[in-house]
Amino acid sequence: MALTTAGTQPLLGEVAGIPLPATTVDNWHQIQGFKAQPDDLLICTYPKSGTTWIQEIVDLIEHSGDVDKCQRAAIQHRHPFLEWARPPQPSGVEKARAMPRPRVLRTHLPAQLLPPSFWESNCKFLYVARNAKDCLVSYYHFQRMNRTLPDPGTWDQYFETFISGKVAWGSWFEHVRGWWELRDNVQMLFLFYEDIKRDPKQEIQKVMKFMEKNLDGAVLDTIVQETTFEKMKANPMTNRSAPKTILDQSISPFMRKGIMGDWKNHFTVAQNERFDEIYRQKMKGTSINFCTEL
Numbered sequence: 001m002a003l004t005t006a007g008t009q010p011l012l013g014e015v016a017g018i019p020l021p022a023t024t025v026d027n028w029h030q031i032q033g034f035k036a037q038p039d040d041l042l043i044c045t046y047p048k049s050g051t052t053w054i055q056e057i058v059d060l061i062e063h064s065g066d067v068d069k070c071q072r073a074a075i076q077h078r079h080p081f082l083e084w085a086r087p088p089q090p091s092g093v094e095k096a097r098a099m100p101r102p103r104v105l106r107t108h109l110p111a112q113l114l115p116p117s118f119w120e121s122n123c124k125f126l127y128v129a130r131n132a133k134d135c136l137v138s139y140y141h142f143q144r145m146n147r148t149l150p151d152p153g154t155w156d157q158y159f160e161t162f163i164s165g166k167v168a169w170g171s172w173f174e175h176v177r178g179w180w181e182l183r184d185n186v187q188m189l190f191l192f193y194e195d196i197k198r199d200p201k202q203e204i205q206k207v208m209k210f211m212e213k214n215l216d217g218a219v220l221d222t223i224v225q226e227t228t229f230e231k232m233k234a235n236p237m238t239n240r241s242a243p244k245t246i247l248d249q250s251i252s253p254f255m256r257k258g259i260m261g262d263w264k265n266h267f268t269v270a271q272n273e274r275f276d277e278i279y280r281q282k283m284k285g286t287s288i289n290f291c292t293e294l
């Protein structure tokens with residue numbers, strides 16, 4: 001079903017009630033048939049949760065802190081995005097199939113829509129969650145500048161769209177809950193954007209351990225320095241570039257602020273109270289604990 005259109009082209013469709021880019025829906029059969037391998041590492045995130053950040057961290061760890069090797073391609077081309085499908089370019093699935101193993105892959109899919117072979121493969125999952133209010137703010141500005149997603153409308157309109165889960169990749173609440181509840185059943189490292197921000201060294205060490213890479217302190221320091229917001233914004237290989245017809249960075253930069261608590265500059269008092277109430281309802285019974293002193 002088309003949810004929003006640009007001209008005559010629907011931008012979003014749906015799979016099992018979850019809004020997804022229409023191009024992803026069109027390619028759904030290929031995505032669901034994807035064959036995961038036991039040595040795959042899948043980076044999983046809800047949009048705007050720090051995907052690009054963790055990709056650069058993982059890439060630097062994989063290449064033992066060799067900064068030049070991580071300049072080999074723009075970040076969006078290093079780790080195939082499973083649901084990417086924009087013919088005539090190769091799809092994310094096709095890129096992943098053509099890639100040497102072990103592979104690092106990435107997805108925003110909610111757990112219930114992941115190709116089933118991932119659950120049979122015993123591969124590793126690296127999930128990064130970011131607090132919902134900052135995700136909402138970041139996603140709003142992203143939709144303002146991303147021509148492949150629906151126009152977000154006004155801030156107040158987008159607030160409603162986000163809390164009702166009518167954004168691409170669906171509800172933040174269901175996404176985070178869904179992955180959190182699986183964390184003990186599979187090989188998963190579950191990280192928080194806010195923790196990486198507050199103590200990057202400690203969180204990067206967790207990723208190193210998870211990837212079974214034993215790197216010395218100098219390499220760790222390099223990775224911490226290379227993955228600051230300022231460094232990644234200034235690095236053309238991590239500051240996501242794309243034609244203006246896709247990402248118009250004159251409207252809002254991809255590397256926008258990279259901070260915790262920007263929601264305070266956007267939410268009204270009434271919106272904040274309403275959001276907290278919805279959060280309590282939707283996250284009731286889960287043990288997930290987000291940093292609240294933002």
Ligand SMILES: Nc1ncnc2c1ncn2[C@@H]1O[C@H](COP(=O)(O)OS(=O)(=O)O)[C@@H](OP(=O)(O)O)[C@H]1O
Binds near residue numbers: 047138139257
């Ligand atoms: N190194 C580093 N440190 C802190 N924050 C960072 C970093 N790299 C990216 N970012 C911020 O992450 C937001 C983009 O999230 P994603 O990469 O998940 O976006 S996407 O879903 O892949 O489009 C977006 O957040 P906002 O600035 O709040 O919009 C980016 O600025």
